[in-house]
Amino acid sequence: MTDNTQGTPAPERLQPSGLVRRFLSRDKTPVSVLFLAALVGLAAGLIATLFEIAVHWVSEQRTEWLRDVISSVLPLWLAAFLISALLASVGYYLVHRFAPEAAGSGIPEIEGAMDDIRPVRWWRVLPVKFIGGLGALGSGMVLGREGPSVQMGGNIGRMVSDTFRLKDKEGRHALLASGAAGGLAAAFNAPLAGIMFVVEEMRPQFRYSLISIKCVVISAIVANIVFRSIQGQHAVITMPQYDAPVLKSLWLFLLLGMFFGVFGVIFNRLVTLAQDVFDRIHRNERRRYILTGTLLGGCFGLLLLYLPELTGGGITLIPSATHGEYSISLLLILFLARVATTLLCFGSGAPGGIFAPMLALGTLFGTFFGSIAQLIFPDLGIEPGMFAIAGMGALFAATVRAPITGVLLVIEMTNNYHLILPLIITTLGATMLAQVLGGQPIYSQLLRRKMDKEKIAQREQSEVVNT
Template identity: 30%
Template sequence: MALKDKLDIRDFLARGLLREKETLFLVLLAVVVGVVSGYASLLLRFAIEWVSLFWTGERTWTEAAHSLPWYIYLVAPTVGGLLVGWITVRYLPGGELRGVSGVLADMVEHKARVHRHQMATETFGSAIAIGSGASLGREGPTVALGALISSEIGQRAGLSEQQLRILIGCGVAAAIAASFNTPIAGVLFALEVILADYAIATFSPIVIASVLATAIARSEVGNFPAFTVPEYHLISVWEIPAYMIMGVLCGIVASGFIKSMAPTRAWLARVVPNRRLRPAAVGFSIGLIGLAIPQVMSIGYGFVEDMMLERIHPELLGVALPLTLFLAIVLIGKMVAVVLSSAGGFPGGLFGPALFLGATVGALFGDIAHSLSPSYSESYGAYALVACGALTAAALQAPLTVMLIVFEMTADYHIMLPLMIACSVATMVTRSFGRASVFTEALEERGIETHWGREQSWMRSVPVTQIPWRAIPRVSEYAKLEELKQVYTGSGKGCVQVVDDEGDMIGIVTFSDLQQWLIDPALDQVVVASEVANRNVLTISESGSLLDAVHILDREEFEQMPVVADDNPRKVLGILSRNAIFSTYHKLIVKHGEGDRE
């Protein structure tokens, strides 16, 4: 065997051993993240209950809704808003994004380094906000908390950006799994919503973290799903068209939900410009709504369960109402309360509110459908269960995750057919109005692109020094045109660097720059290189990345780009060609494609 072959085999084995060590290390960190995120999820859940207990005497607002004095509805969210306003401005003075949106923004813009000040808003801020009656959910803050914990652990462990992204996926999966007691859906949420990455190397640590967090949650609160759900039956095949129509309605409501956020934020910023006072003003408004419609306060999972189990008492302000009218009023009131809470600066999630709105749409639709055709349709509880998933899938733009959550909660295969139909239709309807979800609409408003975040991280991890570059010939700025032409043609590099007395670049000469000077040979001893040089040259620093190079090439049409020293932007170290940059990019994509198949 040739020496070169032996060296190649040794190199291959060394790389494989290094990769195995890195994978093992990542799995060990995933274990830590799963345990810590599982307990953090429980801590946030209990903290919300403690705040609710302080205001209402019960662990949830739903349990206390009909026994609270009227002033609690106004005082609790207003005082909670004042505290939240102070926390938010204190720790996120620049108005940085929070929750899942903040995590996605940090994944794209800050190399998966989650803003550590979110710790205050996602723990204390969310617990105060939701426990005081803000109409939001706990899953969003829990996800952000899991991502923050993972990011901090990964940074301290010295992980690369790609490894850090995987570890954040572990924290996110653990958070969802612990919240809903759904380990499989936790994994899929991390892959579908946060990472958009289904590679085996990514999948395995996330599964481990999700399972551990679920085990921890079950050990503390029992092996119970987030909701007690009814046994599902598909009465007739003729119900399928009804579920499709309901899916369309869920998609329309989800679109309205998403698109109302930005205008409401802008309106509240004009009406209450002070960020410290805005949550308090919104909290008072939510309290007014809650006086008339108590079901809109806080998370409202108790009412969601009541709709599924068909034990609703359709009564508002002591007046009994027809079920259809009651549900329509609750739907509108909850939508307004949720949008105000989120746009008004309260920290909290939109996962839970989407479940509430979906269940309400389903119960409303099911009540009408059952009254029109009782022999061919289930009662409204079954429709509430399916629509709970359909609207959430549309709002999150994550149909696979939501289908699995509902399936894991029900453990009933019979629900899958109508659930798949309703989720798919609702998601398509919402997507026809735009690609934004409740998580990404705030990012789109700020011009943050998330659709190719994984590819960006790959490209950012490749330094310019790993892209093959060539030496670039040089001439003095005082060199005659004749000498310039000789150096240009003799080098065959397609460009020449023109330098000053210190050897620093003053410009670049390419064929297009030379073209106009080639006609008249009399100019060879008259014109000097500094007159020919193009001084408007885009360069890239030696500490730049492949992503930086591609961004520069996207802005300008040229074939060569000088690489300059960090300490002197006029000192040229070499030159990159367009072909070298995109050849490196293609090899990177192939490499990760092969990694995905391993």
């Protein structure tokens, strides 16, 4: 029997093999590139998950070492200083000796590579970022593992392209972006945020095409499946599940977003100032660079003993703040103190990210704002934890300038889907005000700053040669 309108036997069109042939004839995306994107997601998810496990292991071992030292000849404070200093020195040494591009979060390097203005030397970045990141984060410094996961994921994308000798520029670009998406999806257990981060935050560098979108989605899905297979499917941050706030309280979320819009611009400026200060201190000399980082790491070893709230990425601090374990005044003090410690650690050039520290800052000030709002407007029935979640998305949006990514990231990390409307309002207010004030996305600033520094260094070197 034949379908005269199509000229094709009806049973064949309904059979799976016929549908597959029709799909392949219409879809021009090379299947090999999609397969490589899945391979990139598998490797990116694996390395991001192993990095998280290794960071926790090093932190636990550091505590065990301190317990063993209690009964030895060294005082506890001295042992804490030396252990963290040693761990930090490993990270600083590896970065300066083998892969300077592994300093900081590494996300600007991936953005530069997507724009074909930065090289991707995966053979040296991957081991340095992994091992050096373990040292820096294991020392207790205020750094996150998300930026390193994105950079390592992007480098895996380029490694796969080189290994399989992929010549197509569009395919190589797609795999690089896929690795970044997979790294973030696995680091935060947030596949939608991983996809949107590449599409939205990296929009000046990301080449929008059907193959690129497909590869990014496939990589993020596979990477997240790898993470959940190893670490479980629970949310990264354990928080109460809040109901949607009353509509007449939404203006408070807009006000919070405006506060973060102003702070986001100031914070980005402070980050670059902190980097300038450290540049003047070590002057890119290896001994001074390593000594500065070693002393800084040792100081955070002391803080781990006496003020642990001021150390680490801050993810474990978020549930404590939202459960009301800190007073209003202490929330503000912790916020200001962690701003200082974040600037010290990230500005020093340690191989670590700033995602998690920013989320902790957003939580602290959001909870502070929500506690005050609860006292002033008790009839609204609002809870400070609502503003903590909104604050996480707002600060991310104001600094990174990616509001949709901020909304998705916070929702996936906290599993609070009922707060999507106040989250959108808060992040939109933060983004718009930051833009009005002339602020620039932090990773674009860092990339431009690094490029300017290298141009100045090349110019000075050429002048020396000429003279």
